[in-house]
Amino acid sequence: IPGDTSANLLARLGDIWLYDGYLNTISARPDFVCVEVGTNDCVLYARDAADIKADFDAIVSGIKARGSIPILMTITARNGATTPEFQKIAEVNRYIRQLGHNDSSIIIVDAFGATRDPAVLTGAAITNYLIDSAHLSNLGAYRVGKTLASALVAKVGSGVRGQSEHNFGGDASNFYTNNALIGTAGTAGTGVTGTVPTNLTVNRSGSTLATVSSVEAVANELPWIVLTSSGATAGDIAQALLTSRVLCSASVAAGAAIIGEVEFSASAFTALRRLDLYIECYNGSGSKYIICNKLYGSTESSYSIPDSTVTGILRTPLGATLPPDTVSFNLYCQAVYGTGGGGVVKFRNPTIKAG
Numbered sequence: 001i002p003g004d005t006s007a008n009l010l011a012r013l014g015d016i017w018l019y020d021g022y023l024n025t026i027s028a029r030p031d032f033v034c035v036e037v038g039t040n041d042c043v044l045y046a047r048d049a050a051d052i053k054a055d056f057d058a059i060v061s062g063i064k065a066r067g068s069i070p071i072l073m074t075i076t077a078r079n080g081a082t083t084p085e086f087q088k089i090a091e092v093n094r095y096i097r098q099l100g101h102n103d104s105s106i107i108i109v110d111a112f113g114a115t116r117d118p119a120v121l122t123g124a125a126i127t128n129y130l131i132d133s134a135h136l137s138n139l140g141a142y143r144v145g146k147t148l149a150s151a152l153v154a155k156v157g158s159g160v161r162g163q164s165e166h167n168f169g170g171d172a173s174n175f176y177t178n179n180a181l182i183g184t185a186g187t188a189g190t191g192v193t194g195t196v197p198t199n200l201t202v203n204r205s206g207s208t209l210a211t212v213s214s215v216e217a218v219a220n221e222l223p224w225i226v227l228t229s230s231g232a233t234a235g236d237i238a239q240a241l242l243t244s245r246v247l248c249s250a251s252v253a254a255g256a257a258i259i260g261e262v263e264f265s266a267s268a269f270t271a272l273r274r275l276d277l278y279i280e281c282y283n284g285s286g287s288k289y290i291i292c293n294k295l296y297g298s299t300e301s302s303y304s305i306p307d308s309t310v311t312g313i314l315r316t317p318l319g320a321t322l323p324p325d326t327v328s329f330n331l332y333c334q335a336v337y338g339t340g341g342g343g344v345v346k347f348r349n350p351t352i353k354a355g
Contacts, residue, residue: 003040003044004037004040005037005038005040005041005045005047005055006037006038006041006052006055006056006059007041007047007051007055009035009037009055009059010055010058010059010062013059013062013063014062030068031068031069032068032069032070032071032107032152033063033068033069033070033071034071034073034109034148035056035059035063035070035071035072035073036073036076036111038052038056038075038089038092039075039076039078039089039134040134041055041092042075042081042085042088042089042092043078043081043085043089043134046085049088049091049092049095052092053092053095056072056092056095056096056099057099060072060099060103060106064105069105069106069107070106070107071106071107071108071109071148071151071152072096072099072100072106072107072108072109073096073109073111073144073148074093074096074097074108074109074110074111074112074113075089075092075093075096075111075112076111076112076114076115076125076134076136076140076144077112077115077116077117077123077124077125077126077129077130078123078124078125078130078133078134079124079125079130079132079133079134080124080133081122081123081124082122083122086122086123089112089123090123093112096108097110107151107152107155108151109144109147109148109151110147111144111147113147114143114144114146114147115129115130115136115140115143115144125140126140128140129143173353173354174351174352174353175243175246175251175252175352175353176242176243176331176350176351176352177199178197178198178199178200179222179348179349179350179351180222180223181197181200181215181222181223181224181225181348182197182198183197183198183199184196184197184198185198185199186198186199186200186201186202187200187201187202188201188202188213189201189202189203189204190203190204191204191206191207191209191210191211192204192211192212192213193210193211193212193213194212194213194214195213195214195215196213197215197225199243200225200240200241200242201240201241202225202227202238202239202240202241203237203238203239203240203241204229204236204237204238204239205235205236205237205239206232206233206235206236206237207233208231208232208233208236209229209230209231209232209233209236209237209238209337209342210229210230210231211227211228211229211238212227212228212229213225213226213227213240214226214228216346218348222348222349223348224265224346224347224348225240225346225347225348226344226345226346227240227335227344227345227346227347228342228343228344229335229337229341229342229343229345230342231340231342232271232337232338232339232340232341232342233339234338234339235336235337235338236336236337236341237334237335237336237337238334238335238337238345239332239333239334239335240332240333240334240347241330241331241332242262242330242331242332242333242347242350243329243330243331243350243352245282245328245329245330246328246329246330246352247327247328248322248326248327248328248329251354252322252353252354253322254322254323254324254325254326254327255321255322255323255324255326256321256322256354256355257319257320257321257354257355258279258290258316258320258321258322258329258352258353258354258355259315259316259318259320259351259352259353259354259355260277260278260279260290260292260315260316260331260350260351260352261277261292261313261314261315261316261350261351261352262277262313262314262331262333262347262348262349262350262351263311263312263313263347263348263349264310264311264312264313264314264333264345264346264347265309265310265311265345265346266309266310266311266335266343266344266345266346267308267309267310267343267344268308268343268344269337269341269342269343269344269345270337270340270341270342270343271337271338271339271340271341271342272335272336272337272338272341272343272345273336273337273338273341274335274336275314275333275334275335275336275345276291276292276314276332276333276334276335276336277291277292277314277315277316277331277332277333278290278291278292278316278331278332278333279316279320279322279329279330279331279332279352280329280330280331280332281322281323281326281329282326282327282328282329282330283323283325283326283327284325284327288323288326290316290317290320290322291316292314292315292316292317314333318355319355320355321355329352331350331352333347333350
């Protein structure tokens with residue numbers, strides 16, 4: 001929200017649950033609520049530090065009263081702050097860290113430390129981490145996200161994967177039946193070679209991208225389908241169709257809530273612009289799409305996703321529903337490359353089930 005302050009956030013805190021029926025369901029309340037606010041308070045409106053601290057106290061209390069764990073982000077680095085403004089940001093950030101020290105149930109994420117240029121004494125950000133004086137670029141947001149992930153792992157352990165009930169298959173509610181990626185009777189499209197597990201299809205979009213499909217076994221875990229690609233022109237896609245078309249009548253009714261998800265790992269890549277997961281909803285003549293929260297590289301300069309290896313879960317939005325005219329649906333995941341792009345993208349444990 002442009003110009004937002006901690007006071008604004010506090011005033012609508014209760015509404016966050018009321019606006020979203022999912023959050024307002026006690027049995028499905030979020031485990032964590034992430035709070036990132038304060039830069040406008042310190043600079044744009046020059047609010048007193050004492051008032052900002054009091055807002056943080058009340059925000060924490062409100063989140064905990066609803067049974068969720070607060071994740072407090074320190075105020076990110078900011079370009080062009082005056083010395084008094086920087087001192088106020090530093091004071092508020094010290095208070096945020098102190099809240100976590102005094103209450104071990106609160107998770108603190110040092111977004112300021114993740115974005116500040118240590119060579120600049122006024123709290124300015126690392127080059128390319130902001131798109132202006134205050135707002136994070138894709139790269140800056142990515143680094144803060146990695147810091148958030150590290151804080152969660154330190155607090156609750158590395159077992160937080162998001163797919164625990166599906167990790168080893170055998171879930172009867174999962175409409176995708178070939179989690180183990182067995183067989184070799186799948187379909188390899190034009191420009192694709194290698195092994196494609198039964199009921200899967202691997203395609204490529206573009207005339208230059210070459211993709212090799214293979215299956216990688218993992219001891220005591222589900223295997224990966226591996227797409228090794230090279231030679232992309234701008235916008236080329238390596239795509240895995242993870243389901244054969246699933247009829248609504250045999251799975252979930254049109255109009256019902258549905259969730260798709262897949263675990264991914266990407267490495268050794270150049271110009272990897274985006275990883276997608278989506279459900280294609282087919283009505284007999286055309287398609288509509290339920291799209292996940294995508295993993296993006298940057299379009300702001302020549303670099304793409306900055307780490308050599310990235311891993312995680314792609315999932316369609318909670319509460320998404322199949323359009324009422326849906327006859328059948330498919331689950332797709334894909335890697336989108338820029339010019340000269342390629343790399344190794346792995347997917348496993350595809351899941352599609354009623355939401």
